[in-house]
Amino acid sequence: MxxxxxxxxxxxxARRRELGERLVSTRRAAGLSQDQLADRVGVERRTIQRxxxxxxxxxxxxxxxxxxxLGAPLVELVQE
Structure with a gap:
C-alpha cells in the first residue's frame, strides 16, 4: 500500500481514537474478549487491537x- x-x-x-474507544466499550459491554470478537469477524486479534x-x-x-x-447498530459505533 x-x-x-x-x-x-x-x-x-481524534475521530479514529473515538471510534476505538467506542469499540472497546461496546465489546466489553457485550462480554467479549478481543480474541472472541476477532473470531466472529474473521480477522486476527491484532487487527482488533489496532x-x-x-x-x-x-x-x-x-x-x-x-x-x-456486538449486536450494536453500526451508526452507534461511528457516530460523532
Missing amino acids: PLRRTPLPEWVI YESGERDPRYTDLLLIADA
Missing part, C-alpha cells in the same frame, strides 16, 4: 461485521 503524501489532519486522528487503539481505520466490511458481532 502506498504511503500518504501528507499527514492526516488532527481531527481525523482498531481499538486508533492505529488503523477499519474497513467498512469489518465495521459491519463488528457491529453484527
Whole structure:
C-alpha cells in the first residue's frame, strides 16, 4: 500500500481514537474478549487491537461485521 503524501489532519486522528474507544466499550459491554470478537469477524486479534487503539481505520466490511458481532447498530459505533 502506498504511503500518504501528507499527514492526516488532527481531527481525523481524534475521530479514529473515538471510534476505538467506542469499540472497546461496546465489546466489553457485550462480554467479549478481543480474541472472541476477532473470531466472529474473521480477522486476527491484532487487527482488533489496532482498531481499538486508533492505529488503523477499519474497513467498512469489518465495521459491519463488528457491529453484527456486538449486536450494536453500526451508526452507534461511528457516530460523532
